[in-house]
Amino acid sequence: MRIDWASSAARLRELALKAGEVAVITHRNADLDALASGLIVSRILSHLGVEHCLEAPEGPSRQAREALKEFSLEPPPPCGDKRYGLAITVDSTNSKQLGSALRIYLSAASRAVIDHHEPGGLIESADLAVVDPSAASTSEITVMLASELRAPMEPGLASIALLGIVADSRRFTMVGDYTFEAAQRLIESGADYGRVMEFMRKSGQQAQEDLSLRIAKLKAFSRLKLGRACNDILVAVTHIGSHEASVARSLVAEGADVAVVVVERKEGYRVSIRVSQRAVASGVTASKIAAFIVDKFGGEGGGHDMAGMAHVPPAVSVTAEDLANAIAERLPGKVGRICVEYRAGAQK
Ligand SMILES: [Mn+2]
Structure with missing residues (x-):
């Protein structure tokens, strides 16, 4: 409006x-x-x-x-x-x-x-x-x-x-x-x-030349868990201590379609989400990914088509790595369901 x-x-x-x-x-x-x-x-x-x-x-x-x-x-x-x-x-x-x-x-x-x-x-x-x-x-x-x-x-x-x-x-x-x-x-x-x-x-x-950012990106890349959905949608999940938004952006720039980066904060976990144009064209938006993460792990979140964010409350036994692993395990399946449904709907 x-x-x-x-x-x-x-x-x-x-x-x-x-x-x-x-x-x-x-x-x-x-x-x-x-x-x-x-x-x-x-x-x-x-x-x-x-x-x-x-x-x-x-x-x-x-x-x-x-x-x-x-x-x-x-x-x-x-x-x-x-x-x-x-x-x-x-x-x-x-x-x-x-x-x-x-x-x-x-x-x-x-x-x-x-x-x-x-x-x-x-x-x-x-x-x-x-x-x-x-x-x-x-x-x-x-x-x-x-x-x-x-x-x-x-x-x-x-x-x-x-x-x-x-x-x-x-x-x-x-x-x-x-x-x-x-x-x-x-x-x-x-x-x-x-x-x-x-x-x-x-x-x-x-910003690109910042030392701590370069370290964060390379560390995050080395911890990357890669999944695949709907044939050509690549799902990349990782965790890092800072620069999560830049890391997520650079993952998409390097070819990921759904990039999810977990960072641990005092008040819990912050999850930064970026998606590619290719993903959006298949109905996979950052806001849907944020909603899925909140649904599975609690907290609040939201976003636009290409960028989103979720705040997940802290849990005693969980680290940023555990949360990234848990997301990496479930997310490709969800992305697959979103895109199959979307592509089927688009054909009608
Ligand atoms: Mn603004």
Whole structure:
């Protein structure tokens, strides 16, 4: 469903003006999209003359910090431990993603959620939700709101918002209804597309060269359990101590169709899921894999077609390796059932 920009913007304005002071909150370790969204919302609030702060729990990611430097942007001050009139979360679906900032969100007099993921727990107590899972990024949603409210965007800010869109749309390979429209408005505001793409290229290269990432990938590859389903669908399952999302992505880049990477965390296991275009074309989506894992091992999870995530609660006798083994044992059968059913349905 398309967002009604006029009414969403009017409601945001109304809540902000009534609030007095607003806390803008990103998810933990804010990535480019989350940080850019936070900065655009901050710009909207400045335009409305509303005092505000920007809380990025555990600080922005390294890439997001580098983007601030590249475009010479100073984020607004972090939030304090007090009760705000309005809290706005950007790019976050559930309470776990807010970390220590959850208290700020829950204690605020009113709450708003601006996001492009499938709605999670945060939306339940929100007074305003500007959410559309078909959008490629939260940045594009905030840009459309800024545009509706006629908040001007300076070239540096416009560039970082474009960076948010470019990053989350995987350089415009996964786009939604507003992706190009928002990008166009940013270009009109002076966003430097060339510099944005150069930043992405350089930072992608840096990430590839990171020593701990290279070790994680090679270790994960050496522990790989490979299964096969539906003739040509390759299922790869492994476990690792960190970098699980990058490992899963690189498994798909190297030829896996379903990549599942288990990592052990304090609060349990995090399972990162990536699938290939070939798998999606056979009805095997990351969200279905996430649902299967949650069904078999408990916890919560979800995702889109090509990327998904599951949080599995800790069990006393289980290690990340055990969980990876258990998934590797059952998953190819499930993938086979999904794709056989799908292909049979497609033939009808
Ligand atoms: Mn995002």
